[in-house]
Amino acid sequence: MRVARRSVLPGFGPALGFTLTYLGLIVLIPVATLFVRSSDLGWHAFWHTVTAPRVVASYRLSFGAALAAALINSVFGVLAAWVLTRYRFPGRRLMDALVDLPFALPTAVAGIALTTLYAPGGWVGSRLAPLGIEVAYAPVGVVLALTFIGLPFVVRTVQPVLQDLELELEEAAASLGASRWQTVRRVLLPALAPALLTGFALSFARAIGEYGSVVFISGNMPFRTEVAPLLIMTKLEQFDYAGGAAIAVVMLVSSFALLLAINLLQWAGRRRAAG
Amino acid sequence: MRRLVPLALMVAGGLAARTAGRGHRPGLAPVTLLNVSYDPTRALYQDVNAAFAAYWKGRTGQDVTILQSHGGSGKQARSVIDGLRADVVTLALAYDVDALEDRGFVARGWQGRLPGNSAPYTSAVVLLVRKGNPKRIRDWDDLVRPGVAVITPNPKTSGGARWNYLAAWGYALGRWNGDETRAREFVARLYRNVPVLDSGARGAMTTFAERGIGDALVAWESEALLAVKQLGRGKFEIVYPSRSILAEPPVAVVDKVVDHRGTRAVAQAYVDFLYSEQGQDIAGRNFYRPRSPAAAARYAAQFPGLELFTIDEMFGGWRKAQAVHFADGGVFDQIYQPGRA
Numbered sequence: 001m002r003v004a005r006r007s008v009l010p011g012f013g014p015a016l017g018f019t020l021t022y023l024g025l026i027v028l029i030p031v032a033t034l035f036v037r038s039s040d041l042g043w044h045a046f047w048h049t050v051t052a053p054r055v056v057a058s059y060r061l062s063f064g065a066a067l068a069a070a071l072i073n074s075v076f077g078v079l080a081a082w083v084l085t086r087y088r089f090p091g092r093r094l095m096d097a098l099v100d101l102p103f104a105l106p107t108a109v110a111g112i113a114l115t116t117l118y119a120p121g122g123w124v125g126s127r128l129a130p131l132g133i134e135v136a137y138a139p140v141g142v143v144l145a146l147t148f149i150g151l152p153f154v155v156r157t158v159q160p161v162l163q164d165l166e167l168e169l170e171e172a173a174a175s176l177g178a179s180r181w182q183t184v185r186r187v188l189l190p191a192l193a194p195a196l197l198t199g200f201a202l203s204f205a206r207a208i209g210e211y212g213s214v215v216f217i218s219g220n221m222p223f224r225t226e227v228a229p230l231l232i233m234t235k236l237e238q239f240d241y242a243g244g245a246a247i248a249v250v251m252l253v254s255s256f257a258l259l260l261a262i263n264l265l266q267w268a269g270r271r272r273a274a275g
Numbered sequence: 276m277r278r279l280v281p282l283a284l285m286v287a288g289g290l291a292a293r294t295a296g297r298g299h300r301p302g303l304a305p306v307t308l309l310n311v312s313y314d315p316t317r318a319l320y321q322d323v324n325a326a327f328a329a330y331w332k333g334r335t336g337q338d339v340t341i342l343q344s345h346g347g348s349g350k351q352a353r354s355v356i357d358g359l360r361a362d363v364v365t366l367a368l369a370y371d372v373d374a375l376e377d378r379g380f381v382a383r384g385w386q387g388r389l390p391g392n393s394a395p396y397t398s399a400v401v402l403l404v405r406k407g408n409p410k411r412i413r414d415w416d417d418l419v420r421p422g423v424a425v426i427t428p429n430p431k432t433s434g435g436a437r438w439n440y441l442a443a444w445g446y447a448l449g450r451w452n453g454d455e456t457r458a459r460e461f462v463a464r465l466y467r468n469v470p471v472l473d474s475g476a477r478g479a480m481t482t483f484a485e486r487g488i489g490d491a492l493v494a495w496e497s498e499a500l501l502a503v504k505q506l507g508r509g510k511f512e513i514v515y516p517s518r519s520i521l522a523e524p525p526v527a528v529v530d531k532v533v534d535h536r537g538t539r540a541v542a543q544a545y546v547d548f549l550y551s552e553q554g555q556d557i558a559g560r561n562f563y564r565p566r567s568p569a570a571a572a573r574y575a576a577q578f579p580g581l582e583l584f585t586i587d588e589m590f591g592g593w594r595k596a597q598a599v600h601f602a603d604g605g606v607f608d609q610i611y612q613p614g615r616a
Contacts, residue, residue, distance in 0.1 A: 054608070112481075121487040137471050216478065219471040220429055222611040230474070234431040237349040238602060239356075239374045 034252065037245035049246045054222055055231055059250070061139060062228040066207035069146035070154075073203045074196060077154025084155070085162040099155045102148055107212030110148055115217045118144065137219030142227065145213040150203030157199035158192060165191055190273070194266055201262040208255050305338035306541055311361035313348035313434065313524070314477055315498055319561040320365070326557060327548045331541065339541055347475055348434035355380060355529065362533050362542040365526045367434035369393075369586075370593040372527050380531045392587070394523035395549035396563035399583055400442035402514040403483065403492040403499045410490040414516045415446045418491060419464040426489035428479040429472035430600075430607055435522075436476065437601060439493040442520035444600070445589040449518055463610040484511070495522055497562040500577065521583040 038046060049055070084096050102110065118125045118135040125136055135141045165188070173183040211229035218225040228251055235244035312320055324341040331339045344351065344359070348367035352374050355361045364381075366372055369392070375381040386393045404412050410423055418425050428436035440462065447461035448454070471488060473479040476498060483492040484506055491514070494502075499513045526546050533539040548554045555570035564578050565571050571578070590596040600606045 052603075054611075116486070119482075119486040119488060215474045220432075220474060221472055222608075223613055230432070233474070234429075235603070236353060237347075237432050238597070239349075239353070240603070243603070 031252065034245050034248050037241055038249045040242040041246055045242075046246050049243050050250045054226070055228070055247060057223045058226045058228040058231050059254075061142060061226065062208055062251070063254070065139060065142040065146055065227075066204050066210075068143045069150050069207050070200050070204035072143070072147050073150045073154045074200045077151055077199060077203075078158050078192065078196060080151075081155045081158040081162055085159055099152050101152075102150075103152050107149060107210065108216065111145055111213030111216030114141070114145055114148065114213070118217065136217050137221075137225065139218075139225055141217040141219075142214055142225060145217050146207035146210055149210060149213060150207050153202035153206060154196070154199035157195045157202065161192055161195040194269060197262060197266050197269075201259055205255055205259055208251065303335060303337040305340065306538060308339060308341045308362045308538060308542060308545060309344065309360060310341055310363045310365055310545070311344045311351050311355055311359060312365040313351060313367040314345050314475065315435075315495075315501075316365060316524075317343070317345055319558065319563065322557045322561060323549065323554060326553055327545055330548060330553070331544060334544075337541070341545070347432070349432075355532075360532050360536065361529050362536065362538050363526065363528055363545055365524065367524050368437060368593060369523070369525045370437075370597050371434060372525050373594060375527070375529065380529050381527050382530045385527050386525065389526065389546060390550060391566050392523050392585075393525040393527060394566075395526060395546070395554065396524070396558035396565055398495045398497045398522040398524070398563055399515075399578075399581055400439050400493060400519045400522060401496045401499050402516060403494050403502060403511050404490065404514050406510055406512060408512055408514065412491050412514055414514075415443055415461075415465075415518075418443070418468060418493075419461060420468075423468055423491065424470050424489040425465060425468045425491050425493065426471065426473075426479050426483040427469055427493040428476050429474055432474045433476055433479075435495060436479075437596075438495070438520055438522045440600065440607065441586060441590060441596060442493070442516075445520055445584050446516065446518050448589065449584075459606060459610070462606075466610055480506075496564070496578070500562040515579055515581050518582045518584065520589070521585050523585070 041049065080099065084092060084099075115122070115136050117123050118128075118141060120126065120129050120134075120136070122136070128135060133140075135144060169187055169191075170183055173187045178186065209229060211227070211233070214227050215230060218227065218230075220226055220230055228247060232244045232247050235241075235247065310320060310324070320341075320343050324343065328339050328341065331337060344354070344361070346354070348371050352364070352366060352371035355364060355375060356378055364372060364375065369386060372381060372385060372393075376383060376385055382388075389395070391397075402412060402418070404410070410417070412418065412423065417423060427439045430436040430440045443465055444458050444462050447458035450461075451457035471479075471482050473482055476494065479492060480494065480498060480502060483489050484502060492499075496513070499511075503511050503513055526549060528539065528542045528546055530539075533542045549558070550566070552567060552569060555565040555567040556573070559565045559570050559574035559577070562577070565574065586593060586596060590599075598605070
């Protein structure tokens with residue numbers, strides 16, 4: 001690949017230097033500090049900290065609930081994006097703006113609002129309670145909060161692709177005798193897949209580390225509704241910086257591995273599409 | 276990770292200082308103090324700061340502005356460790372000031388420098404129940420009955436909740452003549468009745484008062500009085516248990532910071548002011564038990580007599596209590612271990 005192409009930016013060298021400095025200051029140095037802090041522990045203590053049964057239970061909840069939330073968002077986010085791009089109806093712009101709300105709202109506010117609604121005495125919770133459905137103070141509540149904060153990621157990544165997708169493609173498929181399902185599966189989904197995968201990954205990644213909204217709705221019961229970030233907080237509360245950093249490192253490494261896997265999947269998909 | 280808790284700095288007392296007129300002695304430049312405190316002391320320190328600014332102006336002619344920062348007690352201590360330049364800390368428990376001591380911010384033996392274990396005002400751990408006390412909760416024993424739901428925050432994340440836990444433990448120790456096994460069983464049963472472990476005391480209050488969850492809230496008397504008098508007039512009642520713990524929220528001058536900033540004199544005067552009759556009266560008005568007999572007498576109707584034990588006599592101090600009960604793998608963690616009593 002040729003590097004020295006004419007470009008609006010003042011050359012490759014300064015731009016790359018700036019990017020590296022910027023990434024270093026904002027991302028790499030803080031992350032490296034985590035590794036340094038956790039190395040205070042020594043390998044044995046590190047392993048002991050990150051594999052304690054309670055900590056393992058919290059990974060399961062954090063990653064499991066984040067996965068569930070991202071999957072829910074992938075289905076309903078695409079649906080929302082579809083409705084917003086393909087139909088014209090009164091209130092559409094308002095609805096479009098509403099999608100961004102979870103970005104802007106402080107997560108604590110979201111958590112408190114959801115808890116108010118879904119607590120056993122709340123507006124929705126009091127109707128679910130007789131059916132034996134617990135949302136607030138149960139793992140379902142964690143999924144709910146994570147779904148809330150992750151929704152815009154899927155909608156906003158899928159929407160532009162849907163907008164660019166020409167209607168003629170669907171018409172062509174239909175005129176060639178494809179059923180509705182075949183059109184969706186053979187024409188729409190392959191075009192949407194890269195964007196959807198990105199949206200899924202963003203929503204998933206955002207949910208794994210979520211703390212602010214979850215602590216209010218989860219009830220924070222050990223082994224049941226404790227998310228990993230909460231355990232980091234409890235370590236810090238004992239001034240155990242190394243222990244907190246150790247859990248953070250595990251979350252960081254596993255999130256990074258997952259995101260890398262998703263990126264590779266996309267890359268493979270693009271190559272297949274191109275080849 | 277945590278986007279919440281932007282440092283809520285509030286200028287209080289600044290107004291009072293301003294209206295008192297510009298300094299007559301030109302030699303004294305205006306000074307600013309930062310008081311890093313825990314969550315529910317906002318109203319208390321607004322009053323204290325206004326009064327202290329007027330007092331200091333009268334005594335020295337210098338304008339003083341006190342900034343307040345509030346948050347969870349442990350988080351606030353960590354902010355100071357990480358470099359927040361607090362002249363004074365006023366926290367929920369001595370353990371958090373001990374952490375500052377260990378890192379050289381506060382001199383060794385800080386707790387003996389001020390009277391009353393460096394706690395100018397105190398509180399007690401009490402029970403808040405719903406109007407009419409429908410579950411007839413009279414004492415700690417009633418909290419372990421089946422079918423009673425108890426709200427108390429998570430002692431691992433909330434300093435205030437650690438006092439609650441120790442209150443129950445100390446009661447049980449007294450009841451079974453120091454039998455640790457019985458005490459552990461009692462506290463384990465109590466926590467089995469806790470449906471939600473909020474991360475902080477204010478969150479637990481919200482769960483109990485706003486969401487209507489639970490039959491009893493274990494809380495500091497100062498918070499319970501606030502709930503009864505302001506939050507939900509006529510919706511709650513305070514139940515005084517037969518025995519409880521004396522909560523001693525400590526204050527300390529942060530030596531490292533005041534020596535660096537040259538604010539020792541005014542910072543020391545500020546913490547001393549808390550012990551003055553005026554400071555004690557402000558504490559009483561804000562529902563904290565004053566140490567001074569005169570102020571205590573004035574607020575006697577608000578604070579019923581109650582058998583109170585201290586953390587030092589019952590648990591041998593905070594460091595020990597923290598290590599035994601709240602450290603990772605400690606008693607609190609053990610009672611949540613699946614398959615154990």
